[in-house]
Amino acid sequence: xxxxxxxxxxxxxxxxxxxQSLVEQGVTTIFGYPGGAIMPTYDAxxxxxxxLHHILVRHEQGAGHAAQGYARMLNKAGVCMxxxxxxxxxxxTPIADAMLDSTPLVCIVGQVRGNLLGTDAFQECxxxxxxxxxTKWNYQVVDANEIPEIMAKAFYIAETGRxxxxxxxxxxxxxxxxxxxxxEYKPIKTLISYKPxxxxxxxxxxxxxxxxxxxxxPYILAGHGVLISGAEQExxxxxxxxxxxxxxxxxGMSSMDADHPLYVGWPGMxxxxxxxxxxxxxxxxxxxxxxxxxxxxxxxxxxxxxAKVVHIEIxxxxxxxxxxxxxxxxxxxxxxxKALLPLVNKNEHTEWRNEFRKxxxxxxxxxxxxxxFHTGDKITMGEAVHxxxxxxxxxxxxxxxxxxxxxxxNHYYRFKxxxxxxxxxxxxxxxxxxxxxxxxxxxxxEREVIAIIGDGGFQMTLQELGTIAQSGLPVKIxxxxxxxxxxxRQWQELFHxxxxxxxxxxxxxxxxxxxxxxxxxHKVEDRTELSxxxxxxxxxxxxxxLEIVCEKEGNVFPMVPAGGSVTNVxxx
Amino acid sequence: MLTTxxxxxxxxxxxxxxxxxxIIFTRRRINIECLTVSETExxxxxxxxxxxxxxxxxxxxxxxxxxxxxxxxxAVFGYLDDEIVFNEIALFKIATPLQGESIDVKTxxxxxxxxxxxxxxxxxxxxxxxxxDEIHEFYSYLKKWEILEYIKSGRVAVGKTEKGLVxxxxxxxxxxx
Numbered sequence: 236x237x238x239x240x241x242x243x244x245x246x247x248x249x250x251x252x253x254x255q256s257l258v259e260q261g262v263t264t265i266f267g268y269p270g271g272a273i274m275p276t277y278d279a280x281x282x283x284x285x286x287l288h289h290i291l292v293r294h295e296q297g298a299g300h301a302a303q304g305y306a307r308m309l310n311k312a313g314v315c316m317x318x319x320x321x322x323x324x325x326x327x328t329p330i331a332d333a334m335l336d337s338t339p340l341v342c343i344v345g346q347v348r349g350n351l352l353g354t355d356a357f358q359e360c361x362x363x364x365x366x367x368x369x370t371k372w373n374y375q376v377v378d379a380n381e382i383p384e385i386m387a388k389a390f391y392i393a394e395t396g397r398x399x400x401x402x403x404x405x406x407x408x409x410x411x412x413x414x415x416x417x418x419e420y421k422p423i424k425t426l427i428s429y430k431p432x433x434x435x436x437x438x439x440x441x442x443x444x445x446x447x448x449x450x451x452x453p454y455i456l457a458g459h460g461v462l463i464s465g466a467e468q469e470x471x472x473x474x475x476x477x478x479x480x481x482x483x484x485x486x487g488m489s490s491m492d493a494d495h496p497l498y499v500g501w502p503g504m505x506x507x508x509x510x511x512x513x514x515x516x517x518x519x520x521x522x523x524x525x526x527x528x529x530x531x532x533x534x535x536x537x538x539x540x541x542a543k544v545v546h547i548e549i550x551x552x553x554x555x556x557x558x559x560x561x562x563x564x565x566x567x568x569x570x571x572x573k574a575l576l577p578l579v580n581k582n583e584h585t586e587w588r589n590e591f592r593k594x595x596x597x598x599x600x601x602x603x604x605x606x607x608f609h610t611g612d613k614i615t616m617g618e619a620v621h622x623x624x625x626x627x628x629x630x631x632x633x634x635x636x637x638x639x640x641x642x643x644x645n646h647y648y649r650f651k652x653x654x655x656x657x658x659x660x661x662x663x664x665x666x667x668x669x670x671x672x673x674x675x676x677x678x679x680x681e682r683e684v685i686a687i688i689g690d691g692g693f694q695m696t697l698q699e700l701g702t703i704a705q706s707g708l709p710v711k712i713x714x715x716x717x718x719x720x721x722x723x724r725q726w727q728e729l730f731h732x733x734x735x736x737x738x739x740x741x742x743x744x745x746x747x748x749x750x751x752x753x754x755x756x757h758k759v760e761d762r763t764e765l766s767x768x769x770x771x772x773x774x775x776x777x778x779x780x781l782e783i784v785c786e787k788e789g790n791v792f793p794m795v796p797a798g799g800s801v802t803n804v805x806x807x
Numbered sequence: 808m809l810t811t812x813x814x815x816x817x818x819x820x821x822x823x824x825x826x827x828x829x830i831i832f833t834r835r836r837i838n839i840e841c842l843t844v845s846e847t848e849x850x851x852x853x854x855x856x857x858x859x860x861x862x863x864x865x866x867x868x869x870x871x872x873x874x875x876x877x878x879x880x881x882a883v884f885g886y887l888d889d890e891i892v893f894n895e896i897a898l899f900k901i902a903t904p905l906q907g908e909s910i911d912v913k914t915x916x917x918x919x920x921x922x923x924x925x926x927x928x929x930x931x932x933x934x935x936x937x938x939x940d941e942i943h944e945f946y947s948y949l950k951k952w953e954i955l956e957y958i959k960s961g962r963v964a965v966g967k968t969e970k971g972l973v974x975x976x977x978x979x980x981x982x983x984x
Contacts, residue, residue: 363823368830372878375822392878427979428819429878552872555865 247418249379250279250410253343256386258286259420262314264305264677265289266298270318271358273345275410290677290706293698295322297670299329300696303338304634304674307657310463312339312393312401313674319345320358323404324365328664330400331369335661336486337459339398341389349377349408362404371399379412383420391423396431397550398463431549435566435574443545443562444578446519452587453479454517454542456502456531459486459660460524460549466569467491467653470523473572478583480591482510484525486660489650493629499591502801503531505642508793509594511801514539516590521545524568527557528661529798537800547571601806602792606647613786614762616640616715619769620647620687623713626769631683632657632675636668636692639721642791644687666695669712673699676708683711683773690716690742700752703778711772712756712780714745717787725790749780756780809860811840812867813886813893813964814874816855817847817976821879828855828880831873837861841895841961847972849981852881858962882975886966893964897942898924899933902953910952919945930955 247255253276257265265287269277280289292298295317302313317326323344333340347356363375372392374385385403393401447453461470461483467490474481474491480499483490485506491498500507502514514520520542525531532538535557546553546560547568554563564571606617620643623631629651635641635658650656657675659667672686693714703710724738749756756779759768765783772781794805818824825844832839840858847854861867871885903910910931915921921935935945942959973981 364826367823367827368834373823426878427977428881430977550876552869552876556869556872 244417246414246416248275248279248411248413249376249382249405250275252379252382252414252418253386253405253410254279254283254287255418256383256420257314258283260386260390260422263288265314265316266292266301266305266674267316268292268295268298268318268322270322270345272319272347272407273316273322273343273410275407276316276343276345276405289316290702292670293701294696295325296328296666297696297699297702299326299340299342300332300664300667300670301674301677301699301702302340303329303333303336303667304657304671305678306333306339306674308632308654308675308678310465312341312390312398314341314343316343317345318358319347319362320360322358323360323362327365327369328662330366330402332659332662332664332667333400334369334371336659337398337463338400339393340400341393342400342402344402344404345410346375346404346406349406352377352406362402366402369400370402373402373404375404375406376409377406379409379414380416382409382414383418387421387423388426391426392429396429432551432565433549433567433570435547435564435571439562439564439566440571440574440578443521443547443564444575446543446545446562447477447479447521447575448580450519450543452517453477453519453521453584454513455479455481455521455523456484456525457481457487457490457523458484458525460547460568461487461490462654464524464549464567464569466524466572469569469572469576471495473576473579476576476581477579478585478588479521480584480588482506484528484531485645485658486656487525488645489653489655492651493649494651497588499588500595501645504533504795504797505646505791505793506531507595507646508598508804508806509591511793511795511804512594513591514801515541517542519543519545521547522558523547523572524549526550526553529557532557532801533795533803534798534800537802598793598806603647609786611786614760614765614783615786615789616643616717617647618762619713619715619765619783619785620644622765623685623769624648626773627683627685631655631685632679634658634668634672634675634684634686636686636688637663637665638689638692639717639725639789639791640687640689640715642722643715646791665692668692669696670699670702672710672712673703673706673708676710677706680708685711685713687713687715689721690714690718690740690745691720693745694742697748700749700754700780704753708778709776710778711775712778713772714780714782715785716742716745716782717785717789718742719787721789722791724788728788728790730796745780745782754778754780756782758782758784760784809862810864811858811860811888813888813891813962814855814857814859814871815884815886815964815966816857816874816880817882817972818853818855819879819881820851820853824853824877824879825855827877828857828874831870832857832859835866835870837870843961843963845963846984848984849972849976850984852972852976852981856962856964881977884966884975886964891964891966893938893962894936895939895942895960895962897935897945897957897959899935899946899949899954900956901931901933901949902929902955903931904929908952919948921945
């Protein structure tokens with residue numbers, strides 16, 4: 236902006252426009268990694284450091300997962316910024332994960348100079364083509380003037396309706412060029428081609444209420460939509476009035492207090508016995524903000540066939556996709572529950588609720604008791620998580636990776652506080668937890684954030700220990716180490732005649748690795764030291780890693796074998 | 808039984824949208840029989856006409872909903888053949904060597920409702936409009952000559968309803984072209 240241009244108005248460059256758009260959108264945090272094609276934007280960021288807190292990750296995948304953890308805590312878009320080519324491809328896994336788990340992300344990706352597009356230039360890749368199947372929307376910017384409008388559109392699409400990831404690919408020239416018009420950021424409130432329905436139709440609500448009021452054995456499945464729309468209170472009010480038992484899905488976990496008398500656990504492949512089995516006994520199944528994933532339904536042909544289905548869902552393409560809805564309610568979970576409340580009758584379903592207890596008792600005898608009061612030499616994952624749940628009073632934010640420890644965590648952690656789970660559900664991305672836990676801690680530093688990770692998944696993104704150490708944020712990390720890719724091993728044991736094909740790991744010394752990154756930690760093998768070890772972890776004012784050496788060949792039960800019926804639950 | 812469905816998709820005019828739409832067919836392993844993209848009578852609105860064959864109506868309904876979900880899609884319809892007026896256009900390049908049998912223009916015009924649109928030195932180009940079946944029948948007739956090239960367009964179709972496009976679009980100021 237030297238004097239040579241004094242005859243020109245002082246317009247922003249594209250890069251400055253990106254920064255100014257983020258500020259005006261209310262963004263405060265960026266997870267990113269610089270590189271050639273995004274350098275003009277990083278140069279502009281240098282002058283915005285007082286307004287935009289940029290966190291330098293160690294790998295672009297870490298930026299994506301951290302932004303996911305951040306987004307899921309705050310229910311607003313997480314922002315990541317990476318360079319072209321490999322920077323962009325490294326971001327694809329978190330984008331796909333965010334797409335399946337309805338997580339709002341705005342990914343700003345550098346691209347080669349406009350005149351080099353399509354020429355196989357250095358670090359060029361067709362990120363628009365590559366990300367198309369896994370983004371809610373994407374767009375390539377080649378003109379600096381477009382930036383404010385496209386940024387506003389990106390946030391609007393990412394955060395509204397069923398949230399999801401959005402990617403903006405910006406050529407180096409669009410970043411470095413000066414705009415030829417004055418910068419103006421206008422948040423977008425509506426788009427002609429995209430109109431998510433928030434408030435359900437009255438006739439839909441009436442049809443749903445009619446089914447619910449006539450039900451003798453109604454059963455609620457509360458999903459991620461409850462957390463995303465912030466409908467925890469509405470769900471509680473609805474349940475308290477109608478007396479309907481509630482199970483929460485893996486991603487809907489923590490939408491209800493685990494000690495609520497009507498809470499009956501979770502459905503799904505490793506969910507609770509009663510929560511699965513009684514799906515095929517209820518007369519009205521009320522699904523709220525969930526999409527009947529195959530890990531919940533098992534065999535569709537025998538899933539809840541006796542029940543009338545009320546499906547409250549913001550994404551119309553999910554209705555009737557897997558399970559036919561008798562009363563679809565298209566809309567946001569919060570406004571649907573709020574609108575349904577006056578239409579439903581006050582009721583009690585004590586006898587029906589108590590049916591679940593019989594299954595709970597059997598499950599406790601056959602599974603929990605053996606896990607919690609284990610007599611073997613080694614600690615079980617179950618007893619570790621059970622103890623953690625007690626020590627944290629169920630009030631921590633728990634971030635899990637993928638595998639046995641994930642299922643165990645959802646089985647034994649008794650969530651008492653709303654919006655307290657971050658896990659990779661739809662995609663099942665190993666390596667998710669460490670960066671996601673960091674992102675969650677950045678979002679809510681006042682809350683205790685605990686990452687629970689297996690020894691396999693930890694080694695996929697462990698470089699983010701560096702990011703955590705540099706931030707100084709006290710993220711608490713637990714590795715449940717069984718020296719196996721445990722879930723695959725379990726399947727090989729149960730379904731492949733114990734032919735253990737490439738599941739045993741020779742692990743590094745995790746504590747030395749943590750210390751190498753400047754993170755304190757220790758390893759516990761002896762049951763008598765488990766309690767003190769968890770105290771040390773929880774009392775630490777700095778990031779801390781606790782490695783818990785677990786039973787090597789422990790299995791996760793209950794289990795509905797893949798593709799099996801929900802009544803076919805294995806307890807041992 | 809395989810049924811033919813014509814899927815009409817109205818979209819904003821956006822780069823890359825074709826890709827986003829076809830991905831949905833690819834993911835569900837549906838073969839696209841033909842595809843036509845064109846402008847419409849409303850400024851900024853494009854129209855995709857995609858023909859597929861499928862046994863399962865419910866499957867096609869799910870497909871339509873997934874297409875509707877794309878951010879830049881304004882409206883989508885899945886039609887059966889009796890719900891639309893539709894047509895295709897075919898061009899045939901026929902060899903007409905000096906010693907060979909000459910083509911019968913009168914029959915082509917009157918019996919087949921087709922026309923010769925170009926006379927070359929030793930070939931002609933014949934144009935035929937009609938349904939896929941009519942074009943196939945005509946193809947059989949032309950086989951007595953050497954067919955040098957044959958090409959057929961995708962289907963174009965309009966719904967059998969008195970309503971115009973704008974009735975199906977989200978409320979807005981849809982300027983006529």
